[in-house]
Structure formats: structure tokens, C-alpha cells
Amino acid sequence: MDQTRGWFYTLTVLGAALFGKSPFENCVVNGTVLAEDGKKMSKKLQNYPDPLEVVHKHGADAIRFSLMSSPAVRGEDLRFAEKLVEENVRSVLLPLWNTYSFFVTYANAAGFEPMDTRKKSTHPLDVWIRAEVQDLANRMTKELDAYDLSATCAELHETIDALTNWYVRLSRRRFAGKGVLDAYPDGSGDAGAQDQYDALTTLYDVLLTISQLLAPFCPYITEAIYLNLVPEDHGSVHLTDWPETRKLTQVEDLLLRKTRIMRSIVSLGNSIRAGAKVKVRQPLQKATIALPASERSAITSDDLNLLRQELNVKEVQFAEDPKELAEPFVQVDARKVGPRLGKRVQEIINAGKEGKFEVQPSGSILILDETLSPDEATLTYRGKEGQDVAADKGVVVSIDTKLSDDLQREGDARDIIRGVQRVRKESGLEFTDEISLTVEGAEDILTKHKTLIESETRSTIGPCEGDDHTIEVGDRKVTIRFIKR
Structure with missing residues (x-):
């Protein structure tokens, strides 16, 4: 209200009186930032964290992004808590930085050098992540044009998760391709090196674009990423153009x-x-x-x-x-249908849960004698008794979670692989280093899965010297020793 009475009204009156028009076309109103308990922040009560300590612990970017993505930029009150900052570090900033660090590690190992002119990869994963980032640029531009800062920030979460938990994870073997990239893209070399180059080039471009999109909200981390990726004098991500929008094919x-x-x-x-x-x-x-x-x-x-x-x-x-997998039922949004249905809301909700509904060709749902739109009611599923089922937005998945002896032993082999990789990392080995490996206490697992363990850990299994390391494999303890070859 202080902003409205003391600033917006005054500007409007002055603009109308002096120039005959409004002094602004759009107006962004900030809400009040309150303490976590909902009270006004007070030095006397000390009911807020020390801002400098929060900056020192999480970084200025984290606080800035947390406030920009909060209800405060929509004119609503915000109960500020440090956990809000922690959540944004965990879900956006840290995954982005880890992806950047991952790229730097593999790019340096491969001798990767970006080129100004290059063809874009046709690998399905590369085509997809480029489309995902283009869609992000389209969505963020649309939200910023509407001055909706919190909605703009919200768009990042899904794409950052898709980048880290889908693209990077599924492309790990491609990033660890064979050979040094001294041949591409002129056509010579092997297919593994070309695939590695395509993956690195795609991730390089994606990191640059995301840095440009995130720069207004997190100026420091994006600048650090950009300056390390783009070797130019006096350059800055803040001097680059905003990514162009285009309709997806x-x-x-x-x-x-x-x-x-x-x-x-x-x-x-x-x-x-x-x-x-x-x-x-x-x-x-x-x-x-x-x-x-x-x-x-x-x-x-x-x-x-x-x-x-x-x-x-x-x-x-x-x-x-x-x-065949689950029982359908309807979830009714009481807040949306309440004003229209009044006292019948609970009756309609119960009928939807009991399966008393029909899905209409138009997508609307008929419950008893009331027709609900897709925004008011959602068809979902619950697993039948004795089945392991999960469902969301019309997708239903059932998995047989019973373990046979063969499945259990393969799972134990995966535990050995994870244990060896952990100890390798703790010992300071590079991911490209090959080792000689001894495994004791898992002879039954090695009988069938020796080759798998060797290929995944870059090892040759056999007698060797080295320090003993104990790892847990299922309900047993296994001893491993290794030396770098």
C-alpha cells in the first residue's frame, strides 16, 4: 500500500496533469518480506538470519534468485526463511554448476576446442536437449514480456532437471569417448570420437544459452561459467544478446x-x-x-x-x-469448483473417488449430474491391492519388485561396481585411469558378472598388491585391492 499511495498514485497524477497520459505502461509491485514467523522483521526481535552470513554461506546469486522466484515480486507477502535459499541452491544453482564442472572435466580430458562454424549433431539426445533449451528461451521470454519474474524463474527448474538427470546422465558414455579430438569435424577419425565431439559441442552450446537466460537473475555464477567457456578479452555474458525465440518444429x-x-x-x-x-x-x-x-x-x-x-x-x-494395472478415480479441485457447486462439493469429490464418473469425448468429466472441465478435475489411478503401481497424468507404471537369485547377484555386482568407483575417486584416480583389481568374498558374483565389473571400472580382475578396502555388498562385506596400471 505504501508503494501504491506514495509512488504509483503520485506518478499517475503528475503524468496526467503535466503530460495528459500515464507515466508508465506496466507496474511491478513488490510485497513485504516478513520474518519466518510471519511478523515484521525487527532488529529488536532478531527474528531473521544475518543477511551477510546467508550471502557468505549460499552466495548472493542464491538469495537474489530466491527472492525473484518468490511471491514477493507478485505483490504478495513472503515469509523469508534460509531453507528457501537452500532449496534453490539444491534444485537450480548446484546442478547447473555440477554440469558445468562435468563438462570442463571431460572437455579437458578430450582436448575439446569449440569452433565458430560447425554442423549441429543429429543424435536424438542432442536434438532433444537443444529443443528443450529453445523451448525454455521461448517460455522465459514470454513470462518476462508479461513482467512475471517468479514465473520466469519457475521455468528453469524443469529444464535444469532435464539437463542433469536425463541428458548428462544418458550421455556419460558419449562424453567418455575414445581418443583425442584432433580430427573433427572434418570427417576423419572414428565414430566414437565424432559422437564424443557432438556431445561436448551440444553441452557447450546449452551451457552458454542457459547462462544467458539465467544471467539477469544470477549474474555472478553465469559470468563465471561464461568467461571460462568463451576465451575473449573484456567479454561478459551481460554484454551478449538475449537468446532468440522461434517456434519449435x-x-x-x-x-x-x-x-x-x-x-x-x-x-x-x-x-x-x-x-x-x-x-x-x-x-x-x-x-x-x-x-x-x-x-x-x-x-x-x-x-x-x-x-x-x-x-x-x-x-x-x-x-x-x-x-489392467490400476483403478481409476477422479481428483476434484475443490477451490475451483467450490464457488460454482456450493454445498455439493463434498458429494462430487466423494463420487469421483468412488469411481462414479464418465470421461466425455471432449475431455470433460461427468460426475453424477455435474460436468467438470479438465482444469477442475483430473483422472488418475491407484494401484490394485498386491501390485506395485504409480500413476501421474494418465501414465500408469507397474513394476514386479520380486527378486530372483540371478537378479540379486546382478544387483550385488552393481554394488561392487559402485564400491570400486567410490574408492577409486577417494584414491585420487582419474576416470580414464585403468587398474588391476582383486575382489575377495564375492566368487559367486564374479562367476557370472566378472566382465561387467571389469568394463564398468576400467579394470582387469586378478591377483594384485595394494591396500585392502572393505565395501558392503548386500548383506556381506567384500574386500577389494587395486593398483593403477
Whole structure:
């Protein structure tokens, strides 16, 4: 109210009186930043964290981004708490910095040098992440044009997660390709080196674009990333142009929708594992998936292989009808239908939960004699008794979480791989270093999975000297020793 009475009204009166028009076309109103307990921040009460300590601990960028993404920039009050800053560091800034550090590590190992003129990779993952970042630029530009700062910041979370937990993770083997990149892109060399170059080039471009998009909100971290990636004198990310917007092609749009569906499937699979207390690296036998009819046809055989890998199962099957896996019900948004339905709200909510509804061809849902729009009611699913099922937005996933002896031993092999990789890192070895490895106490696992362990840990298993290290594998302890070759 102080802003409105003391500033906006005054400007409007002066503009109208002196020039006959409003002095501004758009007006951004800030809310009040309160203490965590909802009271006004007070030096006497000391009910707020020391700002300099928060800056020292999390960085100025983290505080800036947290405030820009908060309700305060929409004219609403904000109860400030340090955990708000911590959450933005965890979900946006730290993943971005880790991705940048990952790129620098692999780019240096490969001798990567960016080139001004180059063809863009046609690898599906590269095409997808470029489309994802272009879509981010389109969305952020639209929100900024509407002066919605918090919505602009919110757009980043999904893309940062997609970059770190999908693109980088699925491309790790590509980043660790063979040879030094002294041949590309002129066509000579092997396919592994070309694929590595394509992955590094794509990630380089993506990091630059995200740095430009994030720069107004986090000026310091984006400047640090940009200046290290772009070797130019007196350069700055803040002197570059804002990324251009363009309409996505039909192919890009289809790829985005398909990838988001696949990520949703994997996320649901991981939630089933968490509920059943089964580790992600433990192989399982089968996953069954039900998708909306409009999305099923887009899934290719390559996509199935990727889903099999990401869900860590031996088989992936599709169910024709979600009802084979789960029971449908409708979630009604009481806040949206309350003013219209009045006292009938609870009756409609209960009927939706009990399955007393019909989905109309238009997408609306008929519950009893009331028609609800897709914004007012959502069709979802709950697992049938005795089945491990998860669902979200029409996607239903069921996973068989029972373990056979063979599956258990393969899972134990994955535990050995994880243990060896951890000790390698703690010992200061580079990811490219090869080792001689001794494994004691896991003879039954080595009988079938020796080759897997060797390939994943860059090792040759056999007798060797070295310090003993104990790792936990299932319910047993295994001793490993290794030396760098």
C-alpha cells in the first residue's frame, strides 16, 4: 500500500496533469518480506538470519534468485526463511554448476576446442536437449514480456532437471569417448570420437544459452561459467544478446512431448522402487506401462530399449487399458469448483473417488449430474491391492519388485561396481585411469558378472598388491585391492 499511495498514485497524477497520459505502461509491485514467523522483521526481535552470513554461506546469486522466484515480486507477502535459499541452491544453482564442472572435466580430458562454424549433431539426445533449451528461451521470454519474474524463474527448474538427470546422465558414455579430438569435424577419425565431439559441442552450446537466460537473475555464477567457456578479452555474458525465440518444429515438439512422457515413466518407476525399498541399481524383471492412446504410437524400439535401461528391468510391456494395472478415480479441485457447486462439493469429490464418473469425448468429466472441465478435475489411478503401481497424468507404471537369485547377484555386482568407483575417486584416480583389481568374498558374483565389473571400472580382475578396502555388498562385506596400471 505504501508503494501504491506514495509512488504509483503520485506518478499517475503528475503524468496526467503535466503530460495528459500515464507515466508508465506496466507496474511491478513488490510485497513485504516478513520474518519466518510471519511478523515484521525487527532488529529488536532478531527474528531473521544475518543477511551477510546467508550471502557468505549460499552466495548472493542464491538469495537474489530466491527472492525473484518468490511471491514477493507478485505483490504478495513472503515469509523469508534460509531453507528457501537452500532449496534453490539444491534444485537450480548446484546442478547447473555440477554440469558445468562435468563438462570442463571431460572437455579437458578430450582436448575439446569449440569452433565458430560447425554442423549441429543429429543424435536424438542432442536434438532433444537443444529443443528443450529453445523451448525454455521461448517460455522465459514470454513470462518476462508479461513482467512475471517468479514465473520466469519457475521455468528453469524443469529444464535444469532435464539437463542433469536425463541428458548428462544418458550421455556419460558419449562424453567418455575414445581418443583425442584432433580430427573433427572434418570427417576423419572414428565414430566414437565424432559422437564424443557432438556431445561436448551440444553441452557447450546449452551451457552458454542457459547462462544467458539465467544471467539477469544470477549474474555472478553465469559470468563465471561464461568467461571460462568463451576465451575473449573484456567479454561478459551481460554484454551478449538475449537468446532468440522461434517456434519449435513439429519434429522438435513431438520429441519434447515424448521425452517428457518417458521421463515421467522413469520417475514413476523410481517412486515404486522407493516405496518397495528396492535400490535403483538393483535389476528387476518386468515393468508394465499404460499410456494415453495419443502417446503410445510415438514410442519406438529405441525408446523401449532406453526405458528398459532407465527402469533397470529385463522386460518392458505395454498394457492396452490402464484398468489392467490400476483403478481409476477422479481428483476434484475443490477451490475451483467450490464457488460454482456450493454445498455439493463434498458429494462430487466423494463420487469421483468412488469411481462414479464418465470421461466425455471432449475431455470433460461427468460426475453424477455435474460436468467438470479438465482444469477442475483430473483422472488418475491407484494401484490394485498386491501390485506395485504409480500413476501421474494418465501414465500408469507397474513394476514386479520380486527378486530372483540371478537378479540379486546382478544387483550385488552393481554394488561392487559402485564400491570400486567410490574408492577409486577417494584414491585420487582419474576416470580414464585403468587398474588391476582383486575382489575377495564375492566368487559367486564374479562367476557370472566378472566382465561387467571389469568394463564398468576400467579394470582387469586378478591377483594384485595394494591396500585392502572393505565395501558392503548386500548383506556381506567384500574386500577389494587395486593398483593403477
